Amino acid sequence: MAEPTYNKIAKDGFWHNNPVLIQLLGLCPLLAVTSTFINALGLGIATTLVLIGSNVTVSLIRNNVKQELRIPIFVMVIASFVTIVELAMNAYLHELYKILGIFIPLIVTNCVIIARAESFASKNDVKTSFVDGLTMGLGFTSVLLVLGSMREIIGQGTLFSQAHLMFGEGFRDLQLVFVEDYSGFLLAILPPGAFIGLGLLIALKNVIETKRKTRQAQMLTAGNNSKESSATP
C-alpha cells in the first residue's frame, strides 16, 4: 500500500472522511456536550489528545502485537490515555472538567478512536499516524464547534459564554451577547436540537459535495468534447 500523503490525510480528516459528517462516529458525546461553544471546545481538545496519543502508541507497537491480540491491547492503550487526559483536566481545567463530567471518561467509547487505531495507525508509520490522529481530531472538533456555536446562538443568544472555565477569569468578558434579554430557544439546547443541527450540517455537506461533483463532471465532459472536436479533422 502506498503511503498516503499528509495532504490527503488532512483532507480526509477534515472533509472527505470527516469522522462525524461521513463516518457518523462518536455521536453520543457530540450530541450531549455541544450545547455551548466552550463545552464543545473542551471535549474536542480532549478527544484530539486521546486520538493522537493512541494513534502514535498503536503505530509504535504495531509490529510487536499479534494479530489476534490487537483489539484488547488497543482498547487498553485508549483507556489509559483517556484516564490520563481525565486526570490532567481535573487537575488543570477543574471547572470545565466539572461541566463535561461523565463525557470525559466516555471518550473511551468514542468509536472514532478505535476505528483510527485499527484502520490507520496499525498499518502506518508513527509520523503519518500522528498526522492522522491530529487531523481526525481537528475534524471532529471543528464539527463540535460549529454545532456548539449554532446551538448556543440559537438556544441562548450568546457565544463563548463561560469562557473563563477554560482560559481563566480574565476571559469572562469574552462572551458575546447577540440578543439582549433573549428568553432562549429551548429546543436548540435540548438533545433534539443537536440531532436537527447535525442533520442540517450533514445535508449542507452533501449539497456542497454534489455541486462540486456536477461541476467536475461538466468540466470533464467539456474537456472530452473539445478533445473529440480537435481530434476530428
Add this chain to the structure above:
Amino acid sequence: MAIDTNVLKKNMLEAGKSLALFAVVASALVAITYLMTKSTIAENEKQSLLKSLHVLVPDDIHDNDLFSDNISINVPELNYRNHPITIYRARMNNEPVAAIFSVTAPDGYSGAIKMLVAIKMDESIAGVRVVSHKETPGLGDAIDIEKSDWIRIFEQRSLSNPIEKQWRVKKDGGQFDQLTGATITPRAIVKMTKKSLLYFVKHKQQVFESANNG
C-alpha cells in the same frame, strides 16, 4: 487434524505474556499521572468548595478554618444513599456563628442535586447554593446561581417565615416560586432545605459540640 496441544499452549502463554506486559505498562503510566495530579486535584476540590462556603458565610463573620472544622453525621432523613452528611461549622471567637450542611436532594428531575445549606445561629437561612446537578439546561438549571437568582429566595427564611406548612413550592400550596417549566427541581430543593433547617433547629447544640473529625 488433531490440534497440537503443545503449540496451542505455547501460543496461549505468549499471548498471556504480552497482554500482561501491556497491562503493567499501561497501569504504570496511569499510576504516574495519578500521583502527579493527586495533590492538584485535591487542592482544586478544596478551593471550589471553599469558594462556595465563603459566599454563604463571608470571612468577616467567622474566624475559624471552615474547611477543617466539620463533622460527618448519620441522619437518616438527610443521608443520601446511606452516606453520612457533612456539616461545616463557622465560629467567631469560638462562638458558633453558622452551620453549612452539605446535603444531596435525591429527587431532582434528572438525578441527585448536591447542595449547600447555610443556617445562622438565629435559625434563619444565610443562603443555599447548588454545587452540582444534572437538571435540564434552560429550565431546571436556573437553580444554579450562574444562571439565575432563584436560589436566593431562601435567604433570611426560617421556620416561622413562612410557617412550616408553607415550605413548599406555590404549585403545592406553599410560599416558594417554582421555575417556569420546571416544578420538580425546585420542589426537591425546597424539601431538602426544609429538612436541613428542621434538623438544625432541633439539634443545634449537638451540631456545634460534636468533636471535629478534621
